[in-house]
Amino acid sequence: MSYNAPPPPGGYGAPQPAYGGAPMEHPQGTTILILGILGLVCCGPLGIAAWVMGNKALQEIDSSGQTYTNRGTINAGRICGIIATILMVIGIVAYIILFAVAGSVSLSTS
Numbered sequence: 012m013s014y015n016a017p018p019p020p021g022g023y024g025a026p027q028p029a030y031g032g033a034p035m036e037h038p039q040g041t042t043i044l045i046l047g048i049l050g051l052v053c054c055g056p057l058g059i060a061a062w063v064m065g066n067k068a069l070q071e072i073d074s075s076g077q078t079y080t081n082r083g084t085i086n087a088g089r090i091c092g093i094i095a096t097i098l099m100v101i102g103i104v105a106y107i108i109l110f111a112v113a114g115s116v117s118l119s120t121s
Contacts, residue, residue: 039068040081040088047091055102058095065089 043065050058068085 034078034080036081037068037072037079037085039064040079040084043068043088044084044091045088047088047095050095051091051098055095055099058092058099061088061092062096063092065092 043061046057046064047061050056050061065085065088069082069089072079072082072085
């Protein structure tokens with residue numbers, strides 16, 4: 012003989028999250044960090060993309076009023092992008108100076 016227990020009373024669904032919802036991650040956080048690191052390591056223009064995307068993501072976080080758990084990740088990627096951009100600009104200026112000096116030296120020796 013089997014005994015079937017009655018179902019639990021209705022109206023007791025899953026618990027609702029606290030007011031304002033649970034904190035979540037910004038969807039572009041990891042992308043911004045990866046672009047910033049790649050900008051430092053191998054491809055300077057990716058640093059510009061990380062800088063711009065990081066600024067935009069931080070503005071979205073500040074204006075949304077929602078708590079995101081990866082604000083530090085976004086800020087780290089943005090800072091890596093800033094450093095990569097500065098290093099790229101310094102490299103371009105150094106090449107321009109190098110070619111200008113080499114050109115003036117070759118003209119003075121001829």
